[in-house]
């Protein structure tokens with residue numbers, strides 16, 4: 092990303108933000124939708140949080156840009172019983188999340204309006220902190236302005252120039268193939284040449300690179316692999332943030348909550364932790380949209396995307412489908428077809 | 437505010453050089469009792485938690501210069517994520533039931549003042565109340581807490597907003613960084629024994645306790661970034677009078693939509709203590725266990741028959757924050773929050789006690805001024 096492109100990019104992001112606010116106000120004003128879900132600046136720290144506007148005044152708070160992390164699709168599940176249309180400001184991963192809920196018939200297409208925004212990738216605070224030699228908690232404010240990523244740290248009055256955005260993206264964003272969202276009702280922002288060019292580029296890392304860690308784990312001995320995962324799983328708090336953040340975890344009654352039958356024992360000890368994580372990963376296999384929300388939500392840093400990538404790699408090997416979560420692709424595990432070559436059960 | 441929560445009273449003091457802490461840990465372990473286990477902060481994957489330290493890997497004092505606090509609170513040393521209440525064998529033919537053995541003595545090396553204060557809060561509820569939680573009481577009684585005063589505060593720290601301060605006196609033995617040295621100050625007889633063991637009996641004259649007071653006062657004068665933004669006195673001044681108003685405030689419908697109903701905030705929190713009890717049978721054998729539970733889970737209050745008194749996030753989010761910021765202050769005169777900042781850092785959607793506290797104190801102030809206007 093050249094310096095000039097970054098200057099154009101920050102101008103584009105400012106335009107996009109204005110366009111999100113204007114379109115949301117308009118839709119709410121005219122009562123075409125009853126709620127718009129997007130992002131707004133958080134109370135503290137560099138990242139934005141989800142924002143639910145039901146009036147044009149609240150629509151003025153919407154934000155757009157690389158600080159707008161945190162998936163939005165899942166919130167539609169809570170609105171499904173209510174009348175009226177809900178609009179979602181959707182990055183590529185949000186749009187795939189909405190699509191997931193539609194395919195799984197958990198949300199009515201008539202009740203959702205997907206407003207696409209081109210995405211430059213979402214900041215990974217851990218990576219940014221590492222690049223600056225501080226802890227994530229010390230990042231107070233991050234903006235893309237005046238031509239570059241600018242960062243203000245705890246205890247500093249002034250923001251200073253930070254690393255380029257593409258150096259501080261999470262692996263999920265680096266491997267993302269949908270920075271231009273798909274299956275949207277409309278795209279916001281109008282002509283955003285720099286942002287669109289960036290979002291339209293091929294992913295910064297290819298599938299093989301994204302799966303390098305999975306390949307390394309596959310090559311370990313069974314004992315070493317067990318030790319690796321046991322080491323991570325013992326840290327799991329069983330807070331279920333990974334499940335609750337996930338648009339593919341959308342069952343009416345979750346197996347993990349079920350008492351009768353009790354699929355998952357309550358002890359947070361290694362056998363049950365394995366059981367828990369296998370249930371979670373297997374239940375989303377083939378339906379996972381690779382948004383990375385599960386891993387982002389985890390308070391204790393479990394590398395959950397490695398499990399998801401392992402399953403997507405297996406699906407490719409077994410069924411020859413590279414990206415079952417993209418439109419136009421065949422879903423080998425997500426759909427029943429009468430002429431399936433395998434007997435069912 | 438209760439100033440004694442911050443200043444404490446020193447029973448004796450000593451001075452040791454910064455650097456290795458194995459001697460301090462060993463002295464504390466001897467005082468704690470036979471077979472004492474020493475826990476200290478340790479990195480686990482990408483986060484900091486608590487780990488059993490062998491004599492050789494007791495951390496050095498510079499750790500506490502670098503690390504603001506652990507990501508996971510030390511409460512699991514007293515309230516394990518999973519613990520046995522009882523185990524049974526051969527249920528149908530020859531039933532026998534065994535209770536768990538007494539917990540070993542534990543030394544916790546270097547908890548931060550906020551976390552040390554969290555145990556005082558838990559003690560009031562779990563030991564000093566009408567019902568004593570035996571498992572917690574046994575573990576707590578077998579513990580020696582060494583509290584490390586904060587030389588700097590982190591961006592999410594908020595102790596001063598919740599009636600504490602960066603060097604608030606809590607635990608058995610306080611450690612204050614003082615240049616190249618560490619000042620030790622005993623707050624309990626156990627702490628004094630550790631000093632005696634460490635120094636061979638020669639504890640502290642007046643001059644040293646004077647120095648302790650001066651260093652503590654300087655550290656306690658630090659203001660946190662969050663504390664500067666929050667003024668919550670309205671909430672403790674008249675907690676009982678505010679309950680009805682705050683309960684029905686609009687802030688709950690405004691703040692709760694983004695909550696994911698996960699257990700993160702309650703599980704990283706040192707002052708949340710809800711638990712679940714379940715039987716885990718395996719054929720004729722089995723165990724009755726206690727695990728953590730969270731008021732934020734949808735099913736937390738689900739009852740047999742299907743009724744759920746807190747069916748939506750509005751009620752659940754309100755419960756967590758009203759408990760911390762109103763119900764507990766009403767009963768105990770202080771917040772059920774020590775401002776450790778963990779929920780501020782860890783909530784995946786940035787919904788935490790600082791933002792909610794600010795909104796709630798604004799609602800309280802509005803109610804107070806409306807009442808005045810009506811007089």
Ligand code: SF4
Nearest residue numbers: 337379380382383385
């Ligand atoms: S499993 Fe993780 S990456 Fe896949 S859809 Fe769910 S949250 Fe997104």
Ligand code: SF4
Nearest residue numbers: 327328330331333389
């Ligand atoms: S978010 Fe992390 S800690 Fe919580 S249940 Fe999932 S893996 Fe475990």
Ligand code: SF4
Nearest residue numbers: 695696698701732783
């Ligand atoms: S407030 Fe945050 S951490 Fe707590 S339950 Fe809601 S989303 Fe999870």
Ligand code: SF4
Nearest residue numbers: 705773774776777779
């Ligand atoms: S509510 Fe948040 S800041 Fe307060 S003690 Fe709990 S985790 Fe720490």
